[in-house]
Amino acid sequence: MAFGPHLLLAALEGLVSAAVLALTALGLSLVFGIMRIVNVAHGEFFMLGAVIAWFVSTVFGGHPALGFVAALIVSPLVVGAIALIAERLVLRRLNYDPEATIVATIGMLYVIQQLALTFYGPEARPVEAPFTYRVLLPWFGYSGYKLAVVGASIVVLLATWFLLTRTRIGLLMRATQYDRETAQAFAIPVDRVYAGVFALGAMLAAIAAVLIVPISQAHYLMGLDPLLLSFIVVIIGGLGSLSGTVVAALVIGLGDGIISAFFQPTLAKIIATLLVALVLVFRPQGLFGRATR
Amino acid sequence: MNKAATTRIWLLHFCVILLFAVLQFVLPPYHHGVFARVLVLAVFAMGYNLLFGYAGLLSLGHAMFFAAGLYGAGLTMLHLGWGVPAGFAGGVVAGAALSLIVGLLTLRTTGVAFMIVTLMFAQVLYLTIIYSSGWTMGDQGFALAQGVRAVMLGGMRLDLTDPATRYWAALALFSIALLISLVIARSRHGRVLVAIRENEERTSMLGYNTFANKLTAVVASGTISAAAGAGYAVLFGSVGANFANVQFSILPLLWVLTGGAATTLGPVIGTLFMYYAVDIASGFTSAWLLIVGLALILLVLFFPRGILGTVRARWVGWLP
Amino acid sequence: MSSASTALVATHGLSRNFGGLKAVNQVDFAMMPGEVRALIGPNGAGKTTLVSLICGRLAPTSGSIEFAGKDITSLPAFRRVRLGIAYTFQITSVFANLTAWDNVALAAQRVHERHLRRSAHALSQAITSALERTGLADRSDQLARHLAYGHQRLLEVAMGLALQPRLLILDEPTQGLSDGEVENFIALVKEIAREATVLLIEHNMDVVMRLADRITVMEAGRILAEGTPDAIRADAEVQRAYLGTPA
Numbered sequence: 096m097a098f099g100p101h102l103l104l105a106a107l108e109g110l111v112s113a114a115v116l117a118l119t120a121l122g123l124s125l126v127f128g129i130m131r132i133v134n135v136a137h138g139e140f141f142m143l144g145a146v147i148a149w150f151v152s153t154v155f156g157g158h159p160a161l162g163f164v165a166a167l168i169v170s171p172l173v174v175g176a177i178a179l180i181a182e183r184l185v186l187r188r189l190n191y192d193p194e195a196t197i198v199a200t201i202g203m204l205y206v207i208q209q210l211a212l213t214f215y216g217p218e219a220r221p222v223e224a225p226f227t228y229r230v231l232l233p234w235f236g237y238s239g240y241k242l243a244v245v246g247a248s249i250v251v252l253l254a255t256w257f258l259l260t261r262t263r264i265g266l267l268m269r270a271t272q273y274d275r276e277t278a279q280a281f282a283i284p285v286d287r288v289y290a291g292v293f294a295l296g297a298m299l300a301a302i303a304a305v306l307i308v309p310i311s312q313a314h315y316l317m318g319l320d321p322l323l324l325s326f327i328v329v330i331i332g333g334l335g336s337l338s339g340t341v342v343a344a345l346v347i348g349l350g351d352g353i354i355s356a357f358f359q360p361t362l363a364k365i366i367a368t369l370l371v372a373l374v375l376v377f378r379p380q381g382l383f384g385r386a387t388r
Numbered sequence: 389m390n391k392a393a394t395t396r397i398w399l400l401h402f403c404v405i406l407l408f409a410v411l412q413f414v415l416p417p418y419h420h421g422v423f424a425r426v427l428v429l430a431v432f433a434m435g436y437n438l439l440f441g442y443a444g445l446l447s448l449g450h451a452m453f454f455a456a457g458l459y460g461a462g463l464t465m466l467h468l469g470w471g472v473p474a475g476f477a478g479g480v481v482a483g484a485a486l487s488l489i490v491g492l493l494t495l496r497t498t499g500v501a502f503m504i505v506t507l508m509f510a511q512v513l514y515l516t517i518i519y520s521s522g523w524t525m526g527d528q529g530f531a532l533a534q535g536v537r538a539v540m541l542g543g544m545r546l547d548l549t550d551p552a553t554r555y556w557a558a559l560a561l562f563s564i565a566l567l568i569s570l571v572i573a574r575s576r577h578g579r580v581l582v583a584i585r586e587n588e589e590r591t592s593m594l595g596y597n598t599f600a601n602k603l604t605a606v607v608a609s610g611t612i613s614a615a616a617g618a619g620y621a622v623l624f625g626s627v628g629a630n631f632a633n634v635q636f637s638i639l640p641l642l643w644v645l646t647g648g649a650a651t652t653l654g655p656v657i658g659t660l661f662m663y664y665a666v667d668i669a670s671g672f673t674s675a676w677l678l679i680v681g682l683a684l685i686l687l688v689l690f691f692p693r694g695i696l697g698t699v700r701a702r703w704v705g706w707l708p
Numbered sequence: 709m710s711s712a713s714t715a716l717v718a719t720h721g722l723s724r725n726f727g728g729l730k731a732v733n734q735v736d737f738a739m740m741p742g743e744v745r746a747l748i749g750p751n752g753a754g755k756t757t758l759v760s761l762i763c764g765r766l767a768p769t770s771g772s773i774e775f776a777g778k779d780i781t782s783l784p785a786f787r788r789v790r791l792g793i794a795y796t797f798q799i800t801s802v803f804a805n806l807t808a809w810d811n812v813a814l815a816a817q818r819v820h821e822r823h824l825r826r827s828a829h830a831l832s833q834a835i836t837s838a839l840e841r842t843g844l845a846d847r848s849d850q851l852a853r854h855l856a857y858g859h860q861r862l863l864e865v866a867m868g869l870a871l872q873p874r875l876l877i878l879d880e881p882t883q884g885l886s887d888g889e890v891e892n893f894i895a896l897v898k899e900i901a902r903e904a905t906v907l908l909i910e911h912n913m914d915v916v917m918r919l920a921d922r923i924t925v926m927e928a929g930r931i932l933a934e935g936t937p938d939a940i941r942a943d944a945e946v947q948r949a950y951l952g953t954p955a
Binding site for chain 3: 576579580582583586587589590591592593594595596597598
């Protein structure tokens with residue numbers, strides 16, 4: 096394939112990863128922005144989303160679209176419920192202390208991951224896409240489903256934006272983010288807001304995973320890469336900023352797609368991680384966030 | 389602190405060392421090997437404890453220092469043909485250099501950012517090891533031949549692969565590290581680190597250069613961790629990238645939390661306890677990391693002071 | 709005012725902005741060695757911000773600061789402490805989990821290391837002295853967090869004393885003290901003033917009037933008036949707006 100079309104293909108692939116990454120990273124960003132804690136187990140919620148999607152789709156025989164739609168509904172709800180339980184049992188008891196929650200969520204990471212290993216097994220299993228339709232471009236055919244993923248991601252992002260900025264629930268979340276104590280003084284149920292935010296974050300990751308699982312398979316270790324990439328997106332885009340997250344996800348997703356097409360993936364990861372670490376060292380507020388002092 | 393208290397403390401530590409020495413003759417072969425391993429890993433835990441327990445800096449990338457020591461010793465012995473003492477020194481120096489660079493960069497951040505940055509630098513090292521597989525044998529790693537792992541001491545050839553000799557060497561390394569951490573904990577520098585942990589701004593407003601103190605702690609911590617890595621390479625001969633991954637960075641955190649952060653003897657207790665817990669669990673299931681995860685959650689929820697930390701708080705207030 | 713070259717501390721056009729808020733606005737402030745200066749004004753006048761700029765907790769937006777003839781504007785806080793500026797925090801900032809003794813020891817040991825006298829006895833004496841002067845000697849084994857609020861403030865002062873400073877900045881030190889303790893405190897400051905220069909932020913007008921050689925009044929980031937206690941008391945504008953009733 097000539098260079099131009101090769102680049103376009105890489106860009107399209109990057110767009111798909113960016114779409115999924117934007118959703119996953121947004122979940123992490125909301126949790127850190129509003130609750131001020133880092134959820135190291137976030138990648139495992141992503142993985143759970145994919146694994147549960149596999150379970151649901153195998154239960155529903157018949158047309159793959161049926162199983163897929165069912166997974167799209169059931170999986171985020173289940174993952175959200177699990178997140179709620181974790182929040183209630185563990186995080187709330189720690190009073191959201193930053194260091195303690197990191198240690199606890201590392202523990203949660205291993206628990207969820209290993210339970211998936213025990214009940215799902217070490218194999219990677221595919222899920223059938225709801226439809227197979229090839230979009231015919233002048234140089235190559237491209238999967239219609241992948242384009243649909245991008246579309247679906249945009250829809251979910253818009254819905255989340257709408258929730259945050261136009262609804263009362265979103266207002267409560269933003270108020271709590273701005274000043275927790277004042278919010279409590281205004282009788283805002285901060286505990287419940289936190290629970291809701293944590294569940295929402297997990298659900299966004301789960302939705303992203305359900306979307307991606309027909310493309311890549313469901314595997315119990317698949318949470319680690321999205322976690323690291325989400326960290327990078329959130330750091331670069333600034334914490335709690337929806338627009339920053341989207342832009343950063345686009346940059347990272349596209350960049351990753353293009354670089355991986357032309358360079359060795361390991362080297363690309365080395366450079367990317369090093370760059371991000373240096374950004375964090377020299378500009379702790381990220382590229383879009385505002386400095387606190 | 390009066391003379392009697394100081395004597396009591398040093399006596400306690402010598403007794404612990406003596407206890408491990410006696411165990412050399414008593415332990416059955418399998419456990420003998422485990423204890424030798426635990427003693428070396430405990431040095432890693434003690435290095436981690438210096439930064440986490442005393443200075444209050446939670447690093448999520450400490451495996452990079454262990455790996456620096458491990459590969460520093462392993463690569464020089466494998467490719468350059470260095471002997472054990474030179475290889476060991478090479479590993480320690482590599483760790484010291486890495487910790488200085490990492491410290492200078494990461495100490496510009498605090499709290500959560502510090503955790504993430506240390507994690508990322510460790511990832512960079514891990515990926516670099518994988519990428520340079522031509523030299524490092526990448527994921528698979530390599531083994532140091534048995535013949536190489538011997539030391540000439542006063543005309544006598546000590547074969548470090550011999551279980552008894554290996555145990556003595558591990559114990560020697562452990563003892564030195566233990567006594568160093570005791571000296572640091574009770575020194576002025578140790579008290580300043582605790583002050584920084586408790587209230588950094590106040591400490592700086594008393595005239596202390598908090599950056600310099602924290603940097604010293606990072607370098608000391610990294611160097612001790614590297615010594616553990618170098619010791620591991622020399623004594624057990626297996627050098628692999630898994631000693632540089634995220635999981636291996638989490639383990640010292642787990643060991644220190646279990647045994648008691650900011651105590652000198654906590655790390656070895658925690659390492660011993662969790663090593664056996666994992667060992668037993670792996671007998672039942674391949675999902676032994678589940679134990680690690682549960683332990684972390686339970687520790688941080690109900691038992692944040694760890695074993696010795698609780699003992700010190702409740703009964704034995706003079707434990708360093 | 710005497711020439712700036714003999715002033716112990718002097719600021720020139722010192723300013724600090726927080727976003728759009730000018731917390732300290734073009735302030736020229738100077739103190740002579742050995743004086744006791746009180747800094748008064750309503751909440752939000754910029755008093756704590758000004759002293760934070762002087763001791764280095766905050767960096768200025770513009771302007772400069774001199775201490776003993778040396779430009780310290782870009783010097784980090786810990787170096788200013790080593791030059792002889794000590795600050796006691798307005799919001800108590802002691803080491804809650806250490807004993808009163810250990811708190812003061814941290815301050816004293818740094819001074820002693822400078823004098824190269826490793827004598828443990830001398831160090832111990834310095835700590836005892838600071839605790840006795842602030843009336844905390846019988847509480848030296850108590851954890852700082854178990855001390856009454858007023859005593860924690862006194863612990864702050866003890867730590868400041870142990871640093872043997874040339875300029876001691878006390879930020880609302882009598883807050884939470886009983887009347888008897890305030891009396892002791894006034895005597896203590898008079899004693900300290902014999903060895904060190906004291907800058908005192910206070911709302912308690914009785915304390916201010918009895919201790920201060922000169923008073924500086926701040927309002928909205930600027931110096932409103934400066935003078936002897938009598939002059940300030942007589943200043944109608946100051947009186948009406950800020951003196952209010954004694955505590």
